[in-house]
Amino acid sequence: MPTYKLCYFNTKGLGEMARLVFAEAGVEYTDERIEQADWPARKSEMPFGKMPVLYVDGQPIAHSRALIRYLGRCFNLMGSSDMEAAIIDMWIEVVIEAAMQYPFAEKDEAKKAELLEATWNDHLLPVFTKLNDQICKSGGPYLLGEKLSVGDVVVCAIIELSMQWFPGKTLDSLQLVTKMNDSFKQRPNIAAWIKKRPEEK
Structure with a gap:
């Protein structure tokens, strides 16, 4: 088994x-969390000056996607055929592109509020x-039916971020999306991680 480190x-x-x-x-890895204050000194270590970066036996793989x-x-989470892999891709x-419309750099509060509404x-x-x-179409609860994929992981991670970014919004009207997200969070290993993961700073 390779050694993994995520920065x-x-x-x-x-x-x-x-x-x-x-x-x-259920795979062990080093979860290296770099504080914002330390980032300027660490930035040059990263292949393209950005994170996340995954190191596999010391070999860096940059870019989240x-x-x-x-x-x-x-970990066998990319589907069972080329077509399933394409759907996952x-x-x-799509979901990361939508999330990246968030106005991270906007400083003007009124303008940011307007952009936030447009993002949602x-x-x-x-x-x-x-x-x-x-x-x-798939029969649920996931993108491709009963089998979990990294596509589902990404979608549910973006849902979590979206609910954090837009506290007044809900997905209650989208019952299958809600069921998918609930099913994901109830998976034993995921539930255990959510319970023990460090608090954000």
Whole structure:
């Protein structure tokens, strides 16, 4: 078994997806959490000056989507055919792209409030609505039916972030999405990780 080390900030963000995959797979790894104050001194260590970065036997794999797909292949979470893998890829891209519309850099509070509403109404909610259709088509509870994939991990990680970013919003009207997220959080290894994971700073 290779040795794994994940480098990311002490927050969920784009690093939590990999942590959830490791939890589900029951595979040990080093969860190196770099504090914001230490980041300027550590940035040059990363292949492209960004995180997350996954080290596999010392070999770095940069970019959240690249490393999540790698882990999916390693732990049999990328579907059972090329078509299933493509569907998983599609949902990874779509949900992360929607989440990245969040106005992280906006300083003006009034403008940020306007952009937040647009992020939810024009990007995240339409994607979650399409997700509900996908789960209906597959028979659920997950993207491809009963078998969990890294696509589901990414989707549920983005749902968690979205509920954190938009405390006044809910997905109650999207019953299959809600059921998927609940089913994911109730998986034994995932539930154990959620219970023990460090508090964000």
